[in-house]
Amino acid sequence: MPGELGLLRILAQRIGAVDERERCGGARFAGEGITVRRAARAALALIDSLRLADPIEDLLPADKVKTHFLLSAHAGARRCVLKVYGSPRPAEAAVLRWWAQHALNVVPVEAHADDDVSWLLMPFVPLRHALAQPFREREVLSLTREVAGLMARAHTLALPPAVALSRSSDALHARQPATRQQPMRPGSRADPRADPRADPRAGSREGLHGGVLGGAFAEAAARALDTDASAVCLHGDLSMDNVKRTGDGHLILIDPCGYLGPAEFDGARWIARWAQRGIEARALAAAWQDGEQDVDPRLLLRLAAEESML
Ligand SMILES: Nc1ncnc2c1ncn2[C@@H]1O[C@H](COP(=O)(O)OP(=O)(O)OP(=O)(O)O)[C@@H](O)[C@H]1O
Ligand SMILES: [Mg+2]
Known part of the structure; x- marks a missing residue:
């Protein structure tokens, strides 16, 4: 060969x-x-x-x-x-494939x-970073508006057919210390009984970064993620690594996890990751809302806080 x-x-x-x-x-x-x-x-x-x-x-x-x-x-x-x-x-x-069919740039x-x-x-698509380094706050906020606008379109689409998305709350539970994990729902993806190939560490491992938030706060965030009423198809892993630009300067999304959960989850992960790099969380949340106006600002910040503590 x-x-x-x-x-x-x-x-x-x-x-x-x-x-x-x-x-x-x-x-x-x-x-x-x-x-x-x-x-x-x-x-x-x-x-x-x-x-x-x-x-x-x-x-x-x-x-x-x-x-x-x-x-x-x-x-x-x-x-x-x-x-x-x-x-x-x-x-x-x-x-x-679903997002490409709906003219989203992926x-x-x-x-x-x-x-x-x-x-x-x-x-092979020639990709470049969405922002030039070193990052300036003003540019990060402007990119945040642009990404939120893109995700606002994605979040209004119906769920992709013929695929069972795992819940964003399972992603969060899998990173909780064992003592703070909620009981697994029978049949959920985090339940190893549901799928013998599921991550055997879910439900038993220590939280990746140690849990420092109070249990009630974490459980409230997890409960919010479990709400079915407003569940949409999420990217699930929005970060600078997975949002790029093509040669013509357009944003392009790569590497989605494809979770099912509230739209706020995507913004929260994005905000938490930039907040860890020193950008002010409230300014990021305000910028996100400029691009995705339907999000609940309290849930956005609550999930971002939970995410950044994991
Ligand atoms: N179709 C593509 N064309 C060109 N480069 C690509 C393509 N897909 C991925 N890459 C490059 O590979 C890098 C990693 O891609 P991707 O995010 O899909 O992988 P990953 O293993 O999930 O990485 P991570 O865990 O870091 O997110 C991207 O940042 C990009 O530079
Ligand atoms: Mg990636």
Whole structure:
């Protein structure tokens, strides 16, 4: 197979890093070695069956430890990107395709499948950062308005068909210390009984950053996330890494988790991440509301506070 040696080197390096983390990181990372190997086997088979060729490059930053692969390769004269997970993650491709159908600017999905593992084939799109560094507050707030406007359009769409989105509250529960977790709802994605392939760490691991908020506050935020009445399809992981610009200067969304939850969740994650970099949360929330006027300002700030404490 062309490119086999380079590809094997990429796979081996990433598997080694995951093994190291599993060895040293304790229960939180248990089982990741199996997941990354499943992804590696699938990547090898896909490079072959999709007839992808050299040069094959690793698009993930060298210092990130991931259980999936993101490879740039050539299909004929064209450069494309193959993303391969070691478990089923059907929401990412489903949400990207649904949003593309509704003229939202997202990275296109050319092919995908979701069986034992999920994979996506995309064209290689030249992407640049949405903001030049060093960041200035005024520019961050202006970008926040722009991203909120984009998400306001996404949040008004119906749910994508034929995919069960996990709840944003499950994402939050999975990061809570065990003592503050709410009981799992039978059949929820965080309930390992519901799906034997679900994250075995959910429900037992320590919160990633330690919990410092009062339990009542956290539970109120989680309850707000569980509200079905206003649940929409969320990006779920809005950050500077997942909001880029194309060559013509337009914003483009990549890498959605595709959660189901209140629209405020997306703004809250964005605000929390910028607040951690020193931008004032209330100014960010006001800017977000300029772009997405329907959000509840109290819920936006409450979820942002919860997010930034995790
Ligand atoms: N279709 C694409 N064309 C060109 N570059 C891409 C494409 N998809 C992803 N990338 C590049 O790879 C980087 C990581 O992509 P992506 O966010 O999908 O991966 P990830 O593994 O989920 O990373 P993270 O966990 O850091 O969000 C992006 O920031 C972008 O620079
Ligand atoms: Mg990403």
